[in-house]
Amino acid sequence: MSNGWVMPDEVLRDAPAYTPRSFELADLELLLSGAYTPLGGFLGRADLSGLARRGRLADGTPWPVPVTLEVPGGLVSDLDLENPLRRALVLTDLEGAPVAAVDVTDAWPTRDGRYGVGGAVRRLGDGGHGPFQRLRRTPEEVKSLLPPGRVLGVIADRPLHRPQLAQIAHAARTLAAHLLILIPVADQGPDGLPPEVLVRAVFAARDRMPRPRSSRCHWPGAATRSATRCYAPGSPRRTG
Known part of the structure; x- marks a missing residue:
């Protein structure tokens, strides 16, 4: 999947908006x-079918879990999936600030009044804010x-x-390993x-964490010599 699509700003201004659930x-x-490379967006039906049957996306790429987005059916009725200029869906954070847009290329009913949608995503603005924003790190x-x-x-x-x-x-x-703490x-x-309380609670234990055997890793603005810590925005997924 690719997220290299381009959408005129005037189209995005007129696009419907939706606030996804926290895990979405x-x-x-x-x-x-x-972090989800090679994915560039939410999965459509072809990828989800391949994932369920073979543990692979439609193009054969191995992938472990479905990454999906569900929206009210009324939003889908406002989109024209055959028209690239009328299928953009703006996603907002919990405060209503736009954070991304989806180029919806697939939509299907999932349950009463709800539809799954798939398509590439594009960042809008600064991507939103969260607690201890400086600790949100990209994979690189x-x-x-x-x-x-x-x-x-x-x-x-x-x-x-x-x-x-x-x-x-x-x-x-035992592993002679550096410690990386991920806080959902x-x-x-x-x-x-x-989340704010959890982050502070984990940081309160930093002096009791093991020090690396060979080198130290410092976070800008975080006084630590024992471990690297960063946020994982998602909650641990439940499968099965």
């Missing part, structure tokens, strides 16, 4: 940041901050207490903590 906004951020930025060697990635979807920290430290020592911030965590 998380997927959108991952698409726009390049994260790679540039990691030292050579192994990396142990840990998804911290709840505060890290002594038992969890001990397990993480043991795994990092799309929604409240399993313990019901708001």
